[in-house]
Amino acid sequence: MNLSDSWTAGQSQIVRVSAAEAVFKAIRAAIEGGELAIGTKLSSETALAQQYGVSRSVVREALRSCMALGLTSTQTGKGTFVVASRATGDLVLGQYSARSLMEARPHIEVPAAELAALRRTDDQLEQLRGIVDAMVHEDDPEIWVSLDASFHAAVARASGNGVFEQVVNDIRDAMAKQSETINLITGRQRQSDDEHLLILDAIAHGFTTEAGHAMAVHLSAVDDALTMIRGESTS
Numbered sequence: 001m002n003l004s005d006s007w008t009a010g011q012s013q014i015v016r017v018s019a020a021e022a023v024f025k026a027i028r029a030a031i032e033g034g035e036l037a038i039g040t041k042l043s044s045e046t047a048l049a050q051q052y053g054v055s056r057s058v059v060r061e062a063l064r065s066c067m068a069l070g071l072t073s074t075q076t077g078k079g080t081f082v083v084a085s086r087a088t089g090d091l092v093l094g095q096y097s098a099r100s101l102m103e104a105r106p107h108i109e110v111p112a113a114e115l116a117a118l119r120r121t122d123d124q125l126e127q128l129r130g131i132v133d134a135m136v137h138e139d140d141p142e143i144w145v146s147l148d149a150s151f152h153a154a155v156a157r158a159s160g161n162g163v164f165e166q167v168v169n170d171i172r173d174a175m176a177k178q179s180e181t182i183n184l185i186t187g188r189q190r191q192s193d194d195e196h197l198l199i200l201d202a203i204a205h206g207f208t209t210e211a212g213h214a215m216a217v218h219l220s221a222v223d224d225a226l227t228m229i230r231g232e233s234t235s
Helices: 003-009 019-032 045-052 056-068 098-119 122-136 141-158 162-170 172-186 189-204 208-233
Strands: 072-075 079-082
Touching: 019 045, 019 056, 019 172, 045 056, 056 072, 056 141, 056 172, 098 141, 098 162, 098 172, 098 189, 098 208, 122 141, 122 189, 141 162, 141 172, 141 189, 162 172, 172 189, 172 208, 189 208
Parallel strands: none
Antiparallel strands: 072 079
């Protein structure tokens, strides 16, 4: 082995980050480092987009995650302001907290997946397959998050239980915000794809226990990611 081979072998893998993740980390670092003090009004989305050389949608995604961590607050007609120098202990996801959401989801989505394996129609199975295939090939984080919410709603619909379907639809917006924040901070998108494929496979084969287990594993991984984010924010 020559010296260049030896040097290459010792290097860590370079991890690609999305533009939104890079902008989010830059804004978060500025807030937590004191460059953007509490009470500071952030520049407009257009100005931030020009500053970082990205689109307004990228800036909007980054700002939503700052808000979810409790670092900023947006006031209609006035702008976005820094409200904390450190992230709060829980994520704010619309009208629900992440903790409340994750305490409830296993009691809804695990039995929904089990029933979906038992009751799903061929059309519903094809819809699930289409959603998962689109997620696997999707690089746009915003579109992927929408597909993620659609997948969980489709599983609940396939359960044939109207209560499960309605509850998942009611929390769908919060689930999307949760997914967006987790993916931006932890980069879990491709891992989620693998977990969704296991859920889909169990539902397709009519394996009720396996479908429930696969959903439970997925939700547990999501909860672990949230725990990591909360732990990071309280350090």
